[in-house]
Amino acid sequence: MFKVSRKSEYALIAVQHLARAQPDRVVSVADLAGQTQVPSDVLAKVLQGLKRAGVVRAVKGAGGGYGLARAPSDIRFLDVVQPFEDTLAVVSCQMPSHDCERSETCSLRDPMAVLNAFVLRQFDGLTMDLFVAPHHWLISGGRSAAPANDTSLARRLRQGEAAALR
Amino acid sequence: MFKVSRKSEYALIAVQHLARAQPDRVVSVADLAGQTQVPSDVLAKVLQGLKRAGVVRAVKGAGGGYGLARAPSDIRFLDVVQPFEDTLAVVSCQMPSHDCERSETCSLRDPMAVLNAFVLRQFDGLTMDLFVAPHHWLISGGRSAAPANDTSLARRLRQGEAAALR
DNA sequence: GAATACCGGACTAAAATGGTCCTATTTGAT
DNA sequence: ATCAAATAGGACCATTTTAGTCCGGTATTC
Numbered sequence: 001m002f003k004v005s006r007k008s009e010y011a012l013i014a015v016q017h018l019a020r021a022q023p024d025r026v027v028s029v030a031d032l033a034g035q036t037q038v039p040s041d042v043l044a045k046v047l048q049g050l051k052r053a054g055v056v057r058a059v060k061g062a063g064g065g066y067g068l069a070r071a072p073s074d075i076r077f078l079d080v081v082q083p084f085e086d087t088l089a090v091v092s093c094q095m096p097s098h099d100c101e102r103s104e105t106c107s108l109r110d111p112m113a114v115l116n117a118f119v120l121r122q123f124d125g126l127t128m129d130l131f132v133a134p135h136h137w138l139i140s141g142g143r144s145a146a147p148a149n150d151t152s153l154a155r156r157l158r159q160g161e162a163a164a165l166r
Numbered sequence: 167m168f169k170v171s172r173k174s175e176y177a178l179i180a181v182q183h184l185a186r187a188q189p190d191r192v193v194s195v196a197d198l199a200g201q202t203q204v205p206s207d208v209l210a211k212v213l214q215g216l217k218r219a220g221v222v223r224a225v226k227g228a229g230g231g232y233g234l235a236r237a238p239s240d241i242r243f244l245d246v247v248q249p250f251e252d253t254l255a256v257v258s259c260q261m262p263s264h265d266c267e268r269s270e271t272c273s274l275r276d277p278m279a280v281l282n283a284f285v286l287r288q289f290d291g292l293t294m295d296l297f298v299a300p301h302h303w304l305i306s307g308g309r310s311a312a313p314a315n316d317t318s319l320a321r322r323l324r325q326g327e328a329a330a331l332r
Numbered sequence: 333g334a335a336t337a338c339c340g341g342a343c344t345a346a347a348a349t350g351g352t353c354c355t356a357t358t359t360g361a362t
Numbered sequence: 363a364t365c366a367a368a369t370a371g372g373a374c375c376a377t378t379t380t381a382g383t384c385c386g387g388t389a390t391t392c
Contacts, residue, residue, distance in 0.1 A: 087169055214339065
């Protein structure tokens with residue numbers, strides 16, 4: 001459980017690398033594949049998906065490539081991952097159009113809804129700036145101000161909270 | 167992502183039903199399959215797994231069957247689910263014996279470790295009593311005392327917190 | 333000793349996953 | 363104009379994972 005698909009991992013890696021490039025520049029798939037060690041065909045597909053999701057912008061033709069559509073702090077973790085996941089539900093009875101044939105005898109649905117909403121809410125507060133720089137949250141003393149929808153998880157990430165690692 | 171395997175869902179359902187039975191009684195796979203609408207062969211496998219995990223106890227022979235090994239409040243969500251999941255990591259670079267070939271250029275590992283630990287910790291605080299009775303946490307006024315390792319998620323579940331559902 | 337039930341391996345069908353290949357189409361440079 | 367660089371995206375395949383079935387074995391009760 002929990003584990004994201006490999007495409008999602010590639011997407012996270014791609015966004016991370018694009019975030020390091022100058023904001024107005026654009027990087028070709030070939031270059032990015034070289035940097036990231038991700039098979040370029042697969043990476044191409046992933047970037048297309050990210051483009052459709054509006055996370056990344058593309059410039060076609062010679063000299064073209066991909067760049068972030070906006071600042072990492074405006075890109076949520078789920079924005080990057082969702083295009084490559086079929087569902088974000090913990091159990092299937094929480095999936096969009098599933099009417100449970102066991103509803104008579106099973107009472108998992110409601111507690112599961114709470115659980116599911118909690119998890120989603122936590123992840124919703126995560127933005128990609130928490131992942132980009134190499135350990136920027138560990139070495140940098142200066143910490144950014146907490147955004148409005150800050151969650152416990154986001155807070156911990158920003159602080160590199162050691163407690164969470166135990 | 168997040169989604170548990172179907173066996174895990176069956177395991178949750180099974181534990182829920184066993185929790186409703188009298189603590190000293192034991193229910194056969196056939197009976198349980200009838201109650202839960204789960205294919206009995208599959209359910210048998212699931213219960214064997216739960217037994218190996220120490221979640222349920224088995225009584226062999228005529229009149230035998232399965233019962234919970236301890237009170238629902240002493241059974242954690244992860245106890246029930248883990249036997250049927252290959253991994254609890256969000257990304258593969260957090261899995262037990264994975265040495266990352268991208269460690270030079272990828273800085274996802276450390277923030278991901280925080281993320282991973284956070285998720286696990288939240289789920290670790292979940293016990294099965296939060297799932298058993300039909301809406302007991304919604305209709306019952308009396309609420310149990312918070313255990314030592316209470317987490318935000320467990321708290322919300324205990325309260326059936328509407329905020330989490332938005 | 334026969335019926336009841338757990339135990340658990342072997343096997344199969346179906347689906348998801350990860351990856352490759354091939355062919356447009358757009359664009360910049362010569 | 364033409365060519366090369368690059369994205370766009372469909373079709374396809376191999377592998378793995380998943381879900382489920384089947385079957386013989388063992389323990390226990392009546």
